[in-house]
Amino acid sequence: MLQFLFYIGFVLQTSAFIAPPDEYACPFPTSKPELDSLRPLAKIYQDESELFRGLVGRRTFVDKTAFIKHFLDIREQLVLVAPPNFGKSTNLHMLKHFFQIPVDSRGANLTSVMAEKAAFFGNLSICKNHPSICLSHLSSAPVVFLDLESVNGSTPTEFHETFRSEVERMFRAHGYLSKSESLSAFNKEEFAAYESHSQRPHRTIGFYKCGVDVLTRLLFTHHRRKCILLVDNFDRLAVAAMLGKDEENLLPVEVDDIYFSLGKTAKHSEFVSRTLLTGVFRMGSHRQWHDANLFYHSIFADPQISQHYGLTLAEVETLIGRLGRSKEHSNVDLHGIKHYFDGYRISDKQIKIFNTGTVVGYLEGADEDDLIPSLPLFSIYKPLFRFELLGEHLQEAGEHGTNLAPQWVISITDLFQLREAVNANVTNFNGTHDKDLLVQLLQEAGYFTITARHPNGSVHLEIPCLAVKEAYEDLVYHDEFFVIEEEKLERELEADATKNNTHGHKGKKKGL
Numbered sequence: 001m002l003q004f005l006f007y008i009g010f011v012l013q014t015s016a017f018i019a020p021p022d023e024y025a026c027p028f029p030t031s032k033p034e035l036d037s038l039r040p041l042a043k044i045y046q047d048e049s050e051l052f053r054g055l056v057g058r059r060t061f062v063d064k065t066a067f068i069k070h071f072l073d074i075r076e077q078l079v080l081v082a083p084p085n086f087g088k089s090t091n092l093h094m095l096k097h098f099f100q101i102p103v104d105s106r107g108a109n110l111t112s113v114m115a116e117k118a119a120f121f122g123n124l125s126i127c128k129n130h131p132s133i134c135l136s137h138l139s140s141a142p143v144v145f146l147d148l149e150s151v152n153g154s155t156p157t158e159f160h161e162t163f164r165s166e167v168e169r170m171f172r173a174h175g176y177l178s179k180s181e182s183l184s185a186f187n188k189e190e191f192a193a194y195e196s197h198s199q200r201p202h203r204t205i206g207f208y209k210c211g212v213d214v215l216t217r218l219l220f221t222h223h224r225r226k227c228i229l230l231v232d233n234f235d236r237l238a239v240a241a242m243l244g245k246d247e248e249n250l251l252p253v254e255v256d257d258i259y260f261s262l263g264k265t266a267k268h269s270e271f272v273s274r275t276l277l278t279g280v281f282r283m284g285s286h287r288q289w290h291d292a293n294l295f296y297h298s299i300f301a302d303p304q305i306s307q308h309y310g311l312t313l314a315e316v317e318t319l320i321g322r323l324g325r326s327k328e329h330s331n332v333d334l335h336g337i338k339h340y341f342d343g344y345r346i347s348d349k350q351i352k353i354f355n356t357g358t359v360v361g362y363l364e365g366a367d368e369d370d371l372i373p374s375l376p377l378f379s380i381y382k383p384l385f386r387f388e389l390l391g392e393h394l395q396e397a398g399e400h401g402t403n404l405a406p407q408w409v410i411s412i413t414d415l416f417q418l419r420e421a422v423n424a425n426v427t428n429f430n431g432t433h434d435k436d437l438l439v440q441l442l443q444e445a446g447y448f449t450i451t452a453r454h455p456n457g458s459v460h461l462e463i464p465c466l467a468v469k470e471a472y473e474d475l476v477y478h479d480e481f482f483v484i485e486e487e488k489l490e491r492e493l494e495a496d497a498t499k500n501n502t503h504g505h506k507g508k509k510k511g512l
């Protein structure tokens, strides 16, 4: 019966005949949230001692907990983009651990875990420097955490299944809701519908895209507190859809819908206090174009944000110092890092930040050639790098820098248009927009850094460092013309690197 009621409720809410004109609205039942009550203490439901805690003990840990203050000070809805390995996921896990209210399997507060968390954060910069923030915000909110990294778009079915499984995982992290005394039977039916699909294996994306909206409402009902919404790898949906085979072109509409729905929950939900979405690319719905309420920001655009991501030169020096090596060895390491990885410029200032992943990898002895991640998206676009299409522009951009007026949001339609261009006939190719889009994607992936901002809103881009220059060449120079060009460049770089090479790292990688 309950199931039936739930089903009716769902149909009523979504049906085109009865529902309000907004076809994208998620179902919202009419029953009022009930008041909270005390519950007996049972075993810990959520495992709080996860990713972030594991990092803190490590030699390579750099305390960026001051970001928690920034998160509270800045906008309530923010999308932060940065190339891989600047600490985006780590900071999200840190926020989750800091804010999450620890509860037992029936949803009752676990005061002992709260005390333990207070001791843990008491050792870190946020609570040392801002004790009042810790008093009022530590363990203060239910946290909805969605990580889309494992969404796989190899086929539309695979896309549905992997997305659904992430939504289910997000619900299961709050499994205590199924026993909550504050939730009505109807609410529990809603919860059960998202927690497992075994009863109804064929629910659509339209159902799962509402998961965040539903979960935040249920959590509010239980905790009587607004949620903090954190989404990691949010750009993955679009990238995954691009990488797969989708002959009927089903995914673009669905991906756009999910982005739109997520953006709407972030901006308008009365059950969400703050939202942070992070990813590499500025992916979003084309319907939120220039929507100032969901603010997209690069970590490099603002020193106030960049200080919480990546590593400053001083932090690099601190890390090297911790390794306990001889002064000479340390100097060689520092020189190597500056030589190969240099830093990404912040805004148009002289401040630079280094990529955490490459610096730590380098210090741990990895080959510098392996430290710049190659992103699968660009393998799809590789034919566009042909000299006759965009290759000439890209070569010019790589060598002398380029000006670009970046798009605010990149929609999945943009990505698909770029893929269409892959098959373009050279004669009728008109790549003005495609060139800018590709350069923007390259910039967001970390192949370019912004060295100047023009009053008209455009930016000047340059390749940030030697290691990226090599990765860029690998990406862009691949047909016969570029093999010749590359050999010439390689010889120059080789000569350069030999001159500057101080500690036996090999200066240049093998050919193609």
Ligand SMILES: *[C@@H]1O[C@H](CO)[C@@H](O)[C@H](O)[C@H]1NC(C)=O
Pocket (backbone or CB within 6 Å): 119, 120, 121, 123
């Ligand atoms: C806080 O730091 C002290 C000294 O470094 C250490 O002994 C203690 O275990 C730390 N406490 C927590 C909760 O991590």
Ligand SMILES: *[C@@H]1O[C@H](CO)[C@@H](O)[C@H](O)[C@H]1NC(C)=O
Pocket (backbone or CB within 6 Å): 037, 038, 101, 109, 139, 140, 141, 225
């Ligand atoms: C549980 O903890 C939250 C956040 O600290 C607090 O607002 C709430 O009142 C607590 N609930 C109970 C029943 O103690």
Ligand SMILES: *[C@@H]1O[C@H](CO)[C@@H](O)[C@H](O)[C@H]1NC(C)=O
Pocket (backbone or CB within 6 Å): 152, 153, 154, 158
């Ligand atoms: C996606 O799934 C397919 C098979 O289901 C697998 O071959 C492929 O490697 C996966 N892709 C990613 C990026 O995980």
Ligand SMILES: *[C@@H]1O[C@H](CO)[C@@H](O)[C@H](O)[C@H]1NC(C)=O
Pocket (backbone or CB within 6 Å): 425, 426, 427, 428
């Ligand atoms: C390329 O496009 C031009 C003009 O549209 C057309 O004349 C030509 O046949 C096309 N070539 C190929 C190989 O499709």
Ligand SMILES: *[C@@H]1O[C@H](CO)[C@@H](O)[C@H](O)[C@H]1NC(C)=O
Pocket (backbone or CB within 6 Å): 430, 431, 432, 433
């Ligand atoms: C190429 O595209 C740009 C921008 O989309 C447009 O302004 C221009 O007229 C186009 N040129 C041709 C030859 O189609």
Ligand SMILES: *[C@@H]1O[C@H](CO)[C@@H](O)[C@H](O)[C@H]1NC(C)=O
Pocket (backbone or CB within 6 Å): 403, 405, 454, 455, 456, 457, 458
């Ligand atoms: C903006 O200004 C810069 C430098 O003055 C110029 O190179 C660029 O072409 C301009 N961009 C646009 C879109 O007008």
Ligand SMILES: *[C@@H]1O[C@H](CO)[C@@H](O)[C@H](O)[C@H]1NC(C)=O
Pocket (backbone or CB within 6 Å): 339, 466, 496, 497, 499, 500
């Ligand atoms: C090598 O060192 C010289 C002088 O120290 C510098 O001008 C040059 O840019 C360096 N080359 C590279 C590839 O870093």
